[in-house]
Amino acid sequence: MIDLHTHTIWSDGLLTPAEMVQQARAKGLEGLALTDHVDESNLEPVVAALVKFCAGLTGMVPFPVLPGFEITHVPPAQISRLVKRGRELGARLVVMHGETVVEPVPKGTNRAAILAGVDILAHPGLITEAEVKLAARRGVALEITTRKGHSLANGHVARLAKKFGAALVLDSDAHDSADLISREFALIVAKAAGLAPADFRRMQANSRKLLTRPRLQAG
DSSP states (O other), X not given: OEEOOBXXXXXXXXXXXXXXXXXXXXXXXXXXXXXXXXXXXXXXXXXXXXXXXXXXXXXXXXXXXXXXXXXXXXXXXXXXXXXXXXXXXXXXXXXXXXXXXXXXXXXXXXXXXXXXXXXXXXXXXXXXXXHHHHHHHHTOEEEEEOSTTGGXXXXXXHHHHHHHTOOEEEEOOBSSGXXXXXXXXXXXXXXXXXXXXXXXXXXXHHHHHHHHSOXXXXX
């Protein structure tokens, strides 16, 4: 299992980064990204802290741990600038808090995030066919999530992604150790979303590609 969407005490998680990594290790994960919530107010200190932490882990744990961030609840016009700045600061993964059905995310967030070139559009809710087609063309992965509430639209996201060839990933959106999931449970979540074991293997391959690619330069 690879999990590219987790939170620590640097936003609304309950664990320090070290605790999150150790809990992931105990769960048998093979890759992890720390993606705390950011906006204009906290992007720089959060990304700097996670980049420093992950750099210090080199050679210390048996799997890759990426520093990232999740842009959350910002006006769509700010998204592109935040993506660029976060990458300049050294973030290896950019997640966007998509238009989940259980929170008042600004309308237009999904489209703006795809156009800005985020890596993962998390829990995109009732994403439109046009947005899924755009994500497929621009190489933005759509998330199947195990997070309560956000997961209500998993079936919709999975169906459109398969129809239009958009990449999928499966993440926990973990805020505590109990939120981290095993590969076995991830397979159950994928099945509940209408996906087959082969689809799950493709999702994990997509996650591994994001996990192991060279650092992207800000454009």
